[in-house]
Amino acid sequence: MNATPLPSLVGRQRECTVLDDLLTAVRSGRSSVCVIRGEAGIGKSVLLAYAGAHASGTTTARAQGIEADMELAYASLHQLCGPFLGDVDGLPAPQRDALRVAFGIATGDPPDRFLVGLAVLTLLTRASETRPVVVLVDDAQWLDQVSLQTLEFVARRLLAEAVAMVFTVRDPEGAAALVGLPVLRLEGLDRRPAGALLDAVVEGRLDPRVRDRLVAETQGNPLALLELSRGRTATDLAYGGDPGDQRSVSTRVENDYASRLDALPEHTRTLLLLAAAEPVGDSDLLVRAAAILGVAPDPAPAAAAGLIELAEPIRFRHPLVRSVVYREATPDQRRAAHRALAESTDPVLEPDRRAWHAAQAADAPEEGVAGALEAAADRARQRGGVVAEATLLERAVDLTPDPGRRGRRALSAAEAYLSAAAPGRATGLATIADLCPLSALDRARLARLRAQVLFALNRSNEAAPLLLAAAAQFADEQSPLARETYLEAISATVFAGRVHGPHGARAAAVAAQTSGAPPSSSEASDLLLDGLATILADGRPQGIPVMHRALAALLDEEPVSRDAMVRWLLQAPVAQEAYSHQLWDFRAWSVLSARAVRLSREIGALGALPFALMFAAGVDFHRGDVAKAAQRIEEGFAISAATGHAPLTYASLVLTAWQGDEAATLPILEQARRSATEHGEVSLLGVSGYVKGVLYNGLGRFDLALAGAREGIDHDGFNFTGWALSEHIEAAVRCGETQVAAESLHRLTRRTDDAGTDWARGVRARCAALLDHEAADELFREALVRLDHEGIAIHVARTHLLYGEWLRSADQRDAARDQLRRAHEMFDRMRLTGFAERARLELAATGERTRVRDAAATGLTSQEEQIAVLAASGLTNPEIGAELFLSPHTVDWHLRKVYAKLRINSRRELPTALETAHPA
Incomplete structure (x- = not known):
């Protein structure tokens, strides 16, 4: 353990005031977080000691990061949680079990990291109910990685708890640690306080010129000033120093410690x-x-x-002492x-x-x-x-x-x-x-x-042939890994965007079919491979029944060992591509995406998590939860950037396009085009076509939508082709290209009839209604029933819009207003401004005036809306906290703000208030 004595904190009045305010806040029941950053010796540990010395009336928990320590998962977190482990039995069972396994107290499946974080948050929150809690973490950059991630998780979720967290981070080593949390940055002392510090510790009167030279050489680093002048008189410093010493401050201090070490027995x-x-x-x-x-x-x-x-x-006097020893x-x-x-x-x-x-x-x-x-x-x-x-x-x-x-x-x-x-x-x-x-x-x-x-590094199209070669090697050895690797190869070809050709998805499918590979360890995985290979090699009619059997097996299979989880996560992307784009199965997509996120977090598979978040964001978006989808996309980007993986832009493209944000969408499209050209990720060209169709259909610029969607359907990749066809049909009808629209409807019908889901048939009915005026009313109603049954809010809203436009063209204004009003309200609530504006203009054409949504009119933030909806559905505060990884105190704090903004007094009033609150 390291410790630093508490001298008079010369020149740190501002910093001490920040920490005093933090301690005052926590004593009054408010949470606070502070990350003290700076170079070695700048005074971080002294300020942390200051906070500990002034934390009277609180429970203080400490952790120390040590560079030479091993990477034992949760070791530092276990050290910090020691004072609170007596209360571990009182945690909710999932949190209790996760924390016990993480700390090696019990055995079990790998714990969900977010559950461990929530358990720590709950422990601290419960301790703070009787006495404020102050957490002090020194040299956070040297904590084991999973402990650091967990403490960062907790720090980001503190809000209404009497818990304060103070970290010190040495830069530049810790530049990537705890980014985004409130920072107190330390620089060297100014000339006057640095000189005062020297005068206080040096024996004799120090020449002002010598003092200024020492301050300049040490750049005001207080540890350097103290240690390099330790035991020396003013005369020694005036005549015995080396003004030409240009080594770094930390190096000079370390050498001073080393000389003292050499003198010891x-x-x-x-x-x-x-x-x-x-x-x-x-x-x-x-x-x-x-x-x-x-x-x-x-x-x-x-x-x-x-x-x-x-x-x-x-206790070492400073972390540098430990390093020197x-x-x-x-x-x-x-x-x-x-x-x-x-x-x-x-x-x-x-x-x-x-x-x-x-x-x-x-x-x-x-x-x-x-x-x-x-x-x-x-x-x-x-x-x-x-x-x-x-x-x-x-x-x-x-x-x-x-x-x-x-x-x-x-x-x-x-x-x-x-x-x-x-x-x-x-x-x-x-x-x-x-x-x-x-x-x-x-x-x-x-x-x-x-x-x-x-x-992983760039989703290069070179990966697919290498995977096929590896799969063939496994097959030669009659290894069960052969079929898993063929499935990975098909997944790689899907992202490479190639169906035909020697290294395309169809070639991979044929190779898998003829390999003679033995069954893998997973029946679900084998059925998935068989289904995909049959669709690609033999056609959809033969492959769809096998895919349905694969889905049943996938939903029943719950991997328990870590190795099984890793294997499951490897097959998850291609499975979700298949069920969302080939089978139009929203339920399968929803279940598989939620499981992929959960498993990725449970075992800390950061390579798989961005994929899982992307697919889960797609599900959230289709349900109409645009805010949650955006949060998942942002998290996926952050993880990819931190780990050096190529970013996944698919979900971000779809989101910005549906929002009608041309300025945001076009740069991402250009980046996607460059990636497709440089790395061979040709599937981006397919999604780009669909994205252009959505963007410009929403903005009412149908000629551009027609051209964009044409790119998507001409690409004819494994994914997004069906979705692009629906955009192409709408744009073609609006442009008067009915024959072109009919041809695309024929292609879409072949896909949707094979799938047989309400999602597929609902989209097909909506598109058919655009071309069949006599049956349009019946087809639009069918589409609404089917899509609403699936819970796909964005397509329900889209159908209300198209139905309303058709009714207006048929001079049925009252009926048109009803459909357009619903479309406008749904798009407006989801913040899909492009389509919302299109619906508003159509409503205006019927003679009804509407107002543009004021996002701040209710005053509810996106998180407050989430909490309010969950509370209205009957969940308790602890249940909401578990769902959103927040403490019950924070949930209660948000709900009090919700009640005030909606002008209600209790939870019972929430459903009515949320239903009737007008966005304007």
Whole structure:
């Protein structure tokens, strides 16, 4: 553990005021978050200590990030939650179980990370009901990744709780950590306070010119000023300094610490090394390890040198001290320290830490240690720590003497890194595996991994042939992985946008059919492959029945092991493409997308999560929840950017097009065109055609809609063709191209009749109504019934609009007004302004005046609307909190604002208020 003494905080009055205000807020029941950022030695830890020292009347919880610590999933979070674990049994069962598994208290399936975050939020919230809670996290950039992500999740959801969180982050190392949270940035002290600090600690009168020089050289860094002047007189500083020293501040301070370390007795340096190598701060463990090395646990000389504070356990004076102690030791000394710590660590209670210390102690490959690391990696995987699994396996690779085992472990580590969205690390380990003797089966795994990395980085059309080659290798070995890989190959061809050609979807389908591959471990996966291959190779009439059987199996299959979840997530994208674009099955799309998001989060599969979020956003959007769809899209973009994966623009394109936002849509379309050209992601051309059709149909510019939708149907890819046909029909009718519209209707009918769902038949009926004036009324009514039964709000609104336009053209103004009014209200509520304006203009043509929506008229934010709707449906505050990953206190706080804005007094009034509140 590290600690910093609390001198007078010269020159930090502003910063202290910020922290004072934060503590005042939390004592009055308001949450606060602050991230203190700055370079090493700038005073972050001192300010954190200031906050802790002034947090009287609160419960304080602390966590410390340590660079040399291992990547044990949830280790730092476990440390922080220690004061609250007595209340863990009172958590809702799903949260309780998730937290127990995460902390290794119980065994079970990998915990949902969002459930773990919600459990921590609930623990802190409940503790704050009796006493405000202050969470202090030092050096957050060195926390294990999953703990950092969980604490960030909690920090972003604090609102109405008496909980404050203060983090320190060292820049530039932590530039990517906790981005977007409130920041208190520290710079060097100004000349006057920096000089005052020097005057306070230097013996004798300091020459002003020397003082100014020291301030300039240290750039006002307070730790540098204190440490470099420690024990020196004014005369020493005037004549003994080195004005030409241009090293960085942190380097100069570290060298000062190193010189003090060198002056200590050897047994004291050894004791400090044990403390630096053991980040938990277990005093008993430190004593046992010191005894093994024959060292007396006497830290007094180190305290006299200003490197530590005498406390239980030993506390380093600054994080840089710990780093210096560990760095200055020789490799043999570090290994001896870790060996003693490994021998002192309980193999039953702390097997993972024991394995890690043993690995750090090894100076040559040793199978026993490598095997223990592999077992620790497996336990990390079961807790949902994908990064920890990969890190432990990577170290096991270094310690494996047998080349064959080394290659297999390198391959497993590469697969884990890919799952953790670290394709660069995966590539490096794949290279190691490639240099080792591998079986034919492992060679196929390696080929598949390289293709997956290529697809993850840019969805290149080069991935599909590589996957097909790997699938053929698996088939030759009669491996059950063959069919899974053929399914991945078809998925890659779908994104490549190619149906025909030697590397197109049809070729992949034929290869799968003729491979002779044995069944995989999943009946649902096999049926899905059979259905897709039949549709692509033999035609829709033969393939659709198999796809329906596959759906039944997919819905019944709930993967329980992590490996099964990974396999399921690999097949999820192509399954959802099939059910949304080929079978028009909205229920299947909804169920599969929700499961994909849940599983991705449960096992921390950041590579799969952006795909899952994109498909889930599509479902939310079709249901009419545009705000939630936008949130999912934004989260998917953020994850892709953070992990280096190619962004998924499909859902964003569809959303902006339906919103009628030409200025936002066209740049994304141009980016999609460039991506299709540069990387071969030709499916973007198909979606671009559909998007142009939607955009310009909504804006009433039907000639552009006709040309755009034509691009989509000419592309004739696996996805979006059917959707583009419906846009093409509407645009063609409006442009007077009835023969063109009839041809597209014929193509659409072949697709929708095969599918047989209400979604398919509803869209087909609506499009047919545009061409069949005698049956139009009946067809529009059929479309409304079918689409409303499916719950596809955007198409219900679209049908009301087209029906109303037809009624107006038939001079049935009263009936037209009714349909157009409904269309306008629905589009307006969903903020689809292009179509809303089209409906408004049509209403005006019937003689009815409407007002443009004022988004702030009710005053409800999108989150308040979500909470209000859920509350109106009968959910309790804890249930709403679980649904939206908020604390019940925050839900209650939002509801009080909702009541005030809607001018109601109770939950019972919500349904009526939401139904009758006029947006204007």
